[in-house]
Amino acid sequence: MTLEEIIDHRKTLARTCVTKAVFPDTTNHHDTLxxxxxxQWMDEISFIAATRFSRQNIVTVSSDRIDFKHAVPAGSVVELVANVVEVGRTSIKVRVDMYVESLYEDGSIKAITGYFSFVAIDEDKKPTPVLPQSFLDQYQGK
Incomplete structure (x- = not known):
C-alpha cells in the first residue's frame, strides 16, 4: 500500500458518530443547547476520531472555526459526525458536523460545524509522527 492509501484507510477507520439527547441540564436561558x-461534545468526538486514526497518545492543540448555523432546541436529538480531514507528520485535523433532529419528525439539519487539531505525543510529551514507521511496516507486511 502507498502512504496515501494507508492514510485513506485509516481515515475510514477513524470516522466516528455519536448520538445525544439535548436535556434541560445542557441548555441555556433560551432553551437551546x-x-x-x-x-465539549465536539472536542470529545474529534479526540476519539483522531485517536482511532493514529492509535497513539494525542492532545488537542486548537479548535478552529466553529460555525453555529442553527440553534439546537431542548428536547431534540443531535448526531455528531467526526472525520479526519488532514494529516500532517505529527498532526491530525478533524471536522465535526453536528446535526439536529426532532424526536417526533423525520429529517435533520446541520446545526454546527467545527475543526479540531491534534498532535501525537510520545512518553516525554514531545510531538511524534502520527503514523510511526513501525505502524506503516504493518501495512507493508514487514
Whole structure:
C-alpha cells in the first residue's frame, strides 16, 4: 500500500458518530443547547476520531472555526459526525458536523460545524509522527 492509501484507510477507520439527547441540564436561558456543551461534545468526538486514526497518545492543540448555523432546541436529538480531514507528520485535523433532529419528525439539519487539531505525543510529551514507521511496516507486511 502507498502512504496515501494507508492514510485513506485509516481515515475510514477513524470516522466516528455519536448520538445525544439535548436535556434541560445542557441548555441555556433560551432553551437551546449551551455553546460550551456543544464544543465539549465536539472536542470529545474529534479526540476519539483522531485517536482511532493514529492509535497513539494525542492532545488537542486548537479548535478552529466553529460555525453555529442553527440553534439546537431542548428536547431534540443531535448526531455528531467526526472525520479526519488532514494529516500532517505529527498532526491530525478533524471536522465535526453536528446535526439536529426532532424526536417526533423525520429529517435533520446541520446545526454546527467545527475543526479540531491534534498532535501525537510520545512518553516525554514531545510531538511524534502520527503514523510511526513501525505502524506503516504493518501495512507493508514487514
Amino acid at each position: 449551551f455553546g460550551g456543551t456543544a464544543l
